[in-house]
Amino acid sequence: MRELLDLRPPDEAWRIFCEHFDPRVAAERVPVRETLGRVLAEDLTAPHDLPAFPRCNMDGYAVRAVDTYGASPGLPAYLEVVGEVMMGETPAVHIGPGQCALVHTGGALPPGADAVVMIEVTQAVDETSIEVLKPVAVGENVIQVGEDVRRGDMVLPAGHQLRPQDLGGLLALGITEVAVARRPRVAILSQGDELVEPEQEPGPGQVRDINSYTLAALTEQAGGTPVRLGIVGDDLDALQKAAATALAQADILVMSAGSSVSARDMTAQVVKSLGKPGVLVHGVSLRPGKPTILAVCDGKPVFGLPGNPVSAMNTFRLFVIPTIRLLLGAELQPPLIVQARLARNVPSATGREDHVQVRLEERDGEPWAVPIFGKSNLIYTLIRADGEIVVPLDSNGVAEGEVVSVHLH
Amino acid sequence: MRELLDLRPPDEAWRIFCEHFDPRVAAERVPVRETLGRVLAEDLTAPHDLPAFPRCNMDGYAVRAVDTYGASPGLPAYLEVVGEVMMGETPAVHIGPGQCALVHTGGALPPGADAVVMIEVTQAVDETSIEVLKPVAVGENVIQVGEDVRRGDMVLPAGHQLRPQDLGGLLALGITEVAVARRPRVAILSQGDELVEPEQEPGPGQVRDINSYTLAALTEQAGGTPVRLGIVGDDLDALQKAAATALAQADILVMSAGSSVSARDMTAQVVKSLGKPGVLVHGVSLRPGKPTILAVCDGKPVFGLPGNPVSAMNTFRLFVIPTIRLLLGAELQPPLIVQARLARNVPSATGREDHVQVRLEERDGEPWAVPIFGKSNLIYTLIRADGEIVVPLDSNGVAEGEVVSVHLH
Numbered sequence: 001m002r003e004l005l006d007l008r009p010p011d012e013a014w015r016i017f018c019e020h021f022d023p024r025v026a027a028e029r030v031p032v033r034e035t036l037g038r039v040l041a042e043d044l045t046a047p048h049d050l051p052a053f054p055r056c057n058m059d060g061y062a063v064r065a066v067d068t069y070g071a072s073p074g075l076p077a078y079l080e081v082v083g084e085v086m087m088g089e090t091p092a093v094h095i096g097p098g099q100c101a102l103v104h105t106g107g108a109l110p111p112g113a114d115a116v117v118m119i120e121v122t123q124a125v126d127e128t129s130i131e132v133l134k135p136v137a138v139g140e141n142v143i144q145v146g147e148d149v150r151r152g153d154m155v156l157p158a159g160h161q162l163r164p165q166d167l168g169g170l171l172a173l174g175i176t177e178v179a180v181a182r183r184p185r186v187a188i189l190s191q192g193d194e195l196v197e198p199e200q201e202p203g204p205g206q207v208r209d210i211n212s213y214t215l216a217a218l219t220e221q222a223g224g225t226p227v228r229l230g231i232v233g234d235d236l237d238a239l240q241k242a243a244a245t246a247l248a249q250a251d252i253l254v255m256s257a258g259s260s261v262s263a264r265d266m267t268a269q270v271v272k273s274l275g276k277p278g279v280l281v282h283g284v285s286l287r288p289g290k291p292t293i294l295a296v297c298d299g300k301p302v303f304g305l306p307g308n309p310v311s312a313m314n315t316f317r318l319f320v321i322p323t324i325r326l327l328l329g330a331e332l333q334p335p336l337i338v339q340a341r342l343a344r345n346v347p348s349a350t351g352r353e354d355h356v357q358v359r360l361e362e363r364d365g366e367p368w369a370v371p372i373f374g375k376s377n378l379i380y381t382l383i384r385a386d387g388e389i390v391v392p393l394d395s396n397g398v399a400e401g402e403v404v405s406v407h408l409h
Numbered sequence: 410m411r412e413l414l415d416l417r418p419p420d421e422a423w424r425i426f427c428e429h430f431d432p433r434v435a436a437e438r439v440p441v442r443e444t445l446g447r448v449l450a451e452d453l454t455a456p457h458d459l460p461a462f463p464r465c466n467m468d469g470y471a472v473r474a475v476d477t478y479g480a481s482p483g484l485p486a487y488l489e490v491v492g493e494v495m496m497g498e499t500p501a502v503h504i505g506p507g508q509c510a511l512v513h514t515g516g517a518l519p520p521g522a523d524a525v526v527m528i529e530v531t532q533a534v535d536e537t538s539i540e541v542l543k544p545v546a547v548g549e550n551v552i553q554v555g556e557d558v559r560r561g562d563m564v565l566p567a568g569h570q571l572r573p574q575d576l577g578g579l580l581a582l583g584i585t586e587v588a589v590a591r592r593p594r595v596a597i598l599s600q601g602d603e604l605v606e607p608e609q610e611p612g613p614g615q616v617r618d619i620n621s622y623t624l625a626a627l628t629e630q631a632g633g634t635p636v637r638l639g640i641v642g643d644d645l646d647a648l649q650k651a652a653a654t655a656l657a658q659a660d661i662l663v664m665s666a667g668s669s670v671s672a673r674d675m676t677a678q679v680v681k682s683l684g685k686p687g688v689l690v691h692g693v694s695l696r697p698g699k700p701t702i703l704a705v706c707d708g709k710p711v712f713g714l715p716g717n718p719v720s721a722m723n724t725f726r727l728f729v730i731p732t733i734r735l736l737l738g739a740e741l742q743p744p745l746i747v748q749a750r751l752a753r754n755v756p757s758a759t760g761r762e763d764h765v766q767v768r769l770e771e772r773d774g775e776p777w778a779v780p781i782f783g784k785s786n787l788i789y790t791l792i793r794a795d796g797e798i799v800v801p802l803d804s805n806g807v808a809e810g811e812v813v814s815v816h817l818h
Contacts, residue, residue, distance in 0.1 A: 032607075032622075033622060033625075036626045036629060036630070050789070051616065052611065053613060053614065055616075055786065057784055057786060059669055059670045059671075085614075086602065086614075087601060087602040087603040087614070087643060087667065087669060087672070088601070088602040088603035088604070088612075088614050088615050089602075089613075089614045090612075090613035090614050091614070104669030104670070104671065104672075105669045105670070105716075105717075106601070106603055106616070106667070106669060106716065106717075106786070107603065107614065107669070108613065108614040119670075143784060143786055143787070147784075147787065148786070148787040148788060148789045149789045155789070155792070156792070163626075163818065164622075164623045164624075164626035164627045164630065164722065165623055165718075165722060165788060165791035165792050165818075166792055167619075167622050167623060167626050168619035168620070168622055168623035168718055168722075168788050168791075169619075169788045169789055169791075169792045171607035171617055171618075171619050171622050172607075172616070172617050172619045172718075172788055173617075174607060174608075174610070174617060176607050176608050192496060192497070192515070193495065193496040193497040193498075194496040194497035194515055194516065195497070198441075198580035198581075198583060198585050199583075199585050201583070202461065203497075203499075204462060204498075204499035204517065205462065205494075205495075205496070205497050205498045205499050205500070205516065205517040206497050207460065207464075207515070207581070208580055208581050208582075208583060209580075210576075210577035210578075210580050210581045211577070213441075213442060213573075213576050213577055213580050214573045214574055214576060214577035215573075216442075217445045217572075217573035217576050218573045220445060221445070221573065234496060258496065258515070260468055260496060260513030260514045260515060260516070261468045261513070261514070261528075262468075262513065263496070263513075307514075307515065308514075308515075309574075309577055309581075313573065313574060313577075334745070334817070336743070336745055375466055375552060375556075377464070377466060377515070377552055377557070378552070378556065378557040379557060379574060379577050379578045379581055380459070380557045380558045380564070380578055382574035382577075382578075383564070383565070383574050383575055383578045408743070409572065409574075
């Protein structure tokens with residue numbers, strides 16, 4: 001009944017996993033309007049210059065700059081107003097020497113003109129002439145053709161996660177559909193004879209399943225599609241069948257094991273049956289999260305996570321989310337980190353990476369991180385926490401008052 | 410044609426707006442499984458203790474702690490094994506003096522027992538007896554009733570934005586449906602004779618509308634529901650009609666004005682017609698984003714944003730997102746900030762808050778922020794940027810080499 005784990009440090013466990021996993025990004029074409037947060041699966045280049053015509057960047061008069069040289073309030077330049085360029089229309093006028101046209105911000109610069117004089121530095125003389133009180137240089141207050149982006153330039157690379165401004169930039173170029181990475185399907189199985197669905201009233205000795213919901217939510221946040229497959233009891237045959245069915249329809253299989261050693265042994269056995277090479281890592285020098293299984297079965301990642309809710313979320317963040325990102329062809333989302341002073345000593349054992357939940361508090365205008373100690377069975381330690389600190393493998397703890405990086409979650 | 414703006418600093422503009430806006434949070438009941446990222450509209454308390462029964466936190470033997478006192482490898486305590494507590498079942502055994510039962514992590518502690526001895530510090534003697542090599546204290550390796558959360562405790566307050574672990578914590582208590590804030594509907598109108606839909610090939614002098622898409626995406630990120638209403642030309646009647654219809658079906662109206670002064674004047678006129686008190690702020694000492702309108706019309710917030718894409722996004726972030734959060738009853742999402750050294754001088758005028766786009770670069774292992782200067786017409790300045798720095802109102806710039814806070818976006 002004793003578990004025989006060959007513990008690996010978290011980064012070594014990840015390296016071993018990566019050596020056996022060859023992620024392939026599957027793409028699908030999606031309208032750009034629906035791609036917020038999706039990851040590009042193709043490099044995109046500009047099909048044309050942006051802007052496609054020279055645009056006025058001020059309200060004022062389009063001029064030939066040379067006509068304004070030396071202009072001053074004492075000695076203004078007189079220009080003939082030969083028309084107005086309406087928004088969204090081709091300029092009907094041509095600006096000759098000594099001439100100008102009324103223009104609006106965003107409108108087209110009429111041919112012949114090479115600059116715009118701001119309306120604020122002009123004075124109307126009569127219906128058809130103005131005084132310019134200040135010179136402009138060639139190109140002043142004009143957005144040149146291709147100044148935003150040039151035809152043929154790479155605008156966004158594959159692997160980029162699309163932000164609101166990216167949608168705007170693509171649509172500005174008339175790119176209305178793009179190839180994005182298909183969301184990896186993450187099948188989630190909760191294992192344990194003690195588990196019932198949250199809607200159910202637990203009988204004596206029973207508890208509600210929560211891992212399949214927390215892990216589904218983490219999957220969504222990371223850009224995957226969760227496929228919750230419910231609860232399976234601690235029964236080898238049933239589990240084997242459920243796992244094989246799940247893996248067939250998903251890109252990743254996550255089993256949160258029963259919390260007892262015998263239930264966990266069962267997970268390892270099931271993973272072994274799912275394909276080659278099978279279990280790569282069984283046990284990680286990590287708290288919480290030691291009895292974690294990393295596996296690749298016939299090309300697909302399979303994870304056996306501990307049943308305790310805090311351990312399950314911690315190991316999901318460390319191993320499953322990076323796997324989802326690999327299948328998206330995307331970089332990891334940068335963690336949201338704040339610096340704070342530690343409010344209490346946090347002891348740790350060397351040779352083990354500790355993840356300690358903390359609550360942030362302000363004291364005298366400075367942020368402090370207050371450790372929340374609690375067994376890894378207690379989901380509310382995560383709820384009371386604002387984030388966590390990581391005590392690295394080679395450290396035996398962090399002292400009160402030290403500045404630590406708090407990963408918010 | 411000259412715009413007469415009464416410029417307000419950004420924080421004063423926001424204060425004036427808030428004095429006239431009385432946000433009401435509308436609630437709806439939603440299954441907890443679908444509430445990731447939603448904002449609670451009620452305080453939630455625990456309907457029962459969690460756990461509801463004392464649980465074993467280790468694999469081992471449930472014992473009366475007193476029976477193990479003084480036990481050591483040289484002088485072990487002998488205990489009679491009277492049964493096993495199966496996962497998910499009521500313990501059928503009662504632990505009397507000198508007795509113990511086999512238990513599993515997460516299972517119920519049998520009555521009579523008050524601690525669990527880890528299996529690692531026991532030795533089987535025969536089928537029905539074991540040796541305990543180390544004493545345990547009362548309560549050791551046991552999760553007590555209510556240790557995670559006590560019946561009646563507030564578990565999550567109204568205004569809290571739900572994270573994966575929160576879903577788990579609620580479901581663990583059998584809370585499967587909650588009241589969350591209804592997503593505010595944000596109607597978005599793009600105004601401008603020069604605008605065409607992104608699918609369309611722009612004619613000479615025309616450009617594709619992108620603001621309604623970038624602002625819709627920002628709305629989604631902030632927790633609102635965007636209602637894109639398309640493009641309206643610079644026509645007062647048409648605009649007035651479109652705005653009134655939009656406002657009637659939404660909680661917030663955002664108009665991104667045409668970029669010329671006359672088009673912007675039209676926006677102000679339209680806003681005035683929508684209800685009382687109408688325009689509260691017309692002009693903010695901000696770059697980009699000066700010609701911004703903040704208004705409340707018959708209780709609903711209305712914003713006239715500049716037409717330039719960079720200005721529109723900047724002012725949306727500053728004023729519309731906080732308004733969405735008010736209607737959600739939620740705190741602002743904390744900005745993602747990194748510290749970096751400024752790679753070039755950034756000049757600024759005092760009396761104006763400048764938002765300058767920057768790209769992050771690593772130089773000798775240190776992050777540097779490289780300013781991306783560009784006209785506020787150029788959407789690609791936002792796309793090339795990783796974030797922005799804010800030069801405050803009372804500063805005339807930031808010098809190269811200074812450490813700045815970069816707000817990522």
